[in-house]
Structure formats: C-alpha cells, structure tokens
Amino acid sequence: MNNKTKIKTRFILFAAFIIPISFLSAFSQGQKAAWKGKIETENGVKVVKNPTEPVFGEFAFQLQEDLSIGGNPNNDNYYFPKGASLSVDDQGNLYVTDMGNVRIQKYDKTGKYVQSIGRKGQGPGEFQFPGAIRFDGEGNICLIDLPTRALKVFGQDGAYKKSVALRTFLQPNFYVSKEGFVFGLEVNYMAQDGPRLAVVKVSPDGQTTETIAQFQGELKANQPAYALHQYTNGPVLCGLSPSAFCYGFSAEYKIVLADATGKTVLVIEKDAKPQSITSDEKEFLLKKSGGVMGGIARAKIEKIEDAAVFPAHRPYFSRILADEVGRIYVARRPSVLDTSKIQEFDVFSKEGISLCKIKLPFMPEVIKAGSVYEIRRDEEGETRIIRQTIKNWEQLKTGY
Secondary structure (H helix, E strand, C coil), X not given: CCHHHHHHHHHHHXXXXXXXXXXXXXXXXXXXXXXXXXXXXXXXXXEEEECCCCCCCECCCCEEEEEEEECCCCCHHHCCCCCEEEEECCCCCEXXXXXXXXXXXXXXXCCCEEEEECEECCCCCEECCEEEEEECCCCCEEEEEXXXXXXXXXXXXXXXXXXXXXXXXXXXXXXXXXXXXXXXXXXXXXXXXXCEEEEEEECCCCCEEEEEEEECCCCCCCCCEEEEECCCCCEEEEEEECCEEEEEECCCCEEEEEECCXXXXXXXXXXXXXXXXXXXXXXXXXXXXXXXXXXXXCCXXXXXXXXXXXXXXXXXXXXXXXXXXXXXXXXXXXXXXXXCCCEEEEEECCCCCEEEEEEECCCCCEEECCEEEEEEECCCCCEEEEEEEECCXXXXXXXX
C-alpha cells in the first residue's frame, strides 16, 4: 500500500467515525421533529389539527413502585372493602373515596393516615354514596353525593362547610372554578326529548345557568329502552387548572379547552382512523357477563338486543387526565376483546400539539408531579392504592 492509498484509507475511516458523532450530537441538542399538523381559526377560536402520528413518537414511562395503601382488613384505616377512587392535592396528600365504608380517607405523601372525612348519613357532613373528589380555588374538598344530588364541601382541615342541592343530574366527575361555579356532565337518558348528554354550568347555589355543549349520540328519543355498554358514546370532562378545564364527546376526536367561565379558548383535533365494531365484539357485549353496564327502560322488552344500540365505530376515547404542567392525556378506547389490559394514551401539550403516545399496563387514576397512581384490585378482591415514580419524568416533552 503506497502513501497515497494510506492517506485515503485514513480519511475514509475518519469520515465514517465523525459523521455518526456529528449526527448524535445534533440529536442530543434536541432538534425538533417535524410537526405535520396545522392551526386554523374557526369562529374566532384556534383549532389545532394534529396528524395521525405525534411529534415525538412513543414514550415509555420507567416506573418504580414506591407506595401501597390498603388491602389490610386488620386495620380499618387502611381497608377499602368495596372499591375506591382517588384524588391527589398539590402537596401530594392522597384522598381516597372509600366506597364500602362511605367515607373519605386522607393520607400524607408518605402514605401515613391523617384523618377520615365524612360518614354515611343524611345530616351535615354526611353522604350516601360519595363520588370523585375535586378541589376548588381555595383548596376545599368537593364531591357529589349521587343519591341526594348534592355538592358536599369540606375545608382543607376536613371540617364540613356546606351542602349545595344541585338542580340537575350531574355525573361524579366535575370541575370547580376559582369563582365557585361547577362545570359537570349532565347525563339524563329519561329526558322528555330523548337522552340529554351535555356539559353544563352550575352556579354556586346549585342552579344550572348555561348549557356549554350538548351532544347527540347514537341513542334516539323513541327507543323503548337503552342498554348501555362499553361502546356507548358519552361525554368526558377533566379539570386542567383553577382557571381551565376541557371536555369532549367520544364519537369524534375533538377536545375542547375552556376557561373558568366556560368560554372555548382552544380546540384540539386529531386525525384518527375510526375502528369498526366487529360481530365478535357485539356478541361479547351482549352476553350476560360481557360489556352491558346498565339499562334504562320505558317499556318492557323481550331481548337485550332490542335495547342495545351500536355506534358506527368504536368510541375514540374513554377518559381524559391532566398533569400539573398542563399536558393532556387522552385514553384511547381499546377493543373489549383485548385481554392485555394495556392502556394507550395520546399526550398533548397545553397548546394542543400531539406530543407522543404512552402505553401503561393499567388505567391510572392520577398522573402528577412525576408519579402515576393506580387503583389495583387483586384476585382476592382486595383494593390497594399504588403509587409509582416515573423515573424519566423530566424527559417527557412539555411542548413543541
């Protein structure tokens, strides 16, 4: 090999080495991926139209369990015999709605029992069947008692403050603005003009003051009965901050962001392929042990098939969550035949950009401050609250 050949060979080897290093260096500096969506203005409102694929692809949470509460029948303060729901405040305190004992259990961020709030009854500070806990602008603990249709309010110290009689059928999930207005989901299948599915604004004294949005699903007014199942479309709602919330209807991939007055400030859309409902899925849902979750009858029917109505396609989503920095997590509706228990989320920035997809082996109750919280029911029927640290939380993008 002559000197020229040696020099040429060394240059090729050097180039083959330096090019990958340069590429990795550029990647590590966080060069933006190309977002292929567009932003338009419709009726004075910004609409973010996202493509099918998110900007940053799929993101995998690295989880490490660091807290387990419940499942101890020998300690009444750590036992939830008939299920639970969960909320977490900004200090990391956990509020568990204990269904079986009809009470709220408060724990600090280390899992230490702090106090019980409320009890079963019909007097001040009592309830029949408490729903999910939400916090108002002052940090008060708010919940809807479903049988009595009352909003119960407790102070941060757990002391009872007031009960507000609601004049409408609100679902347990709701949002309280810093001014004390309640925005909730009115779901009334027995309304005179047919099923009423709406987002409504309720004043601090319990009066419905405005219908923010109303939806028309596949259920019709003249049906003699309704058999509700996992593919029945419905509205969803999620509080984002003391001054904002969002909502959507599962028949279309559109998330509406509203301010504390209920005014629309942003609309998020995503190009999502509709998933057809197969005959096997329908058969599963119609089985006694399948997916029929309840029913409302105006007249006697012979078969459940006469009351079960299927939409044109599977609902796009089932739930919406949000974290403390404004990211929105939209839980996609999986097939009822899927036994993997994998839950897929589309994650959006507070500006409406589709950031990434996340898959979890469970449906979380809360995603907040670098932790994900799960309500886990084991094979023996014991209910536990599980918290897992997201070790790569800081790597999850907040925007584009």
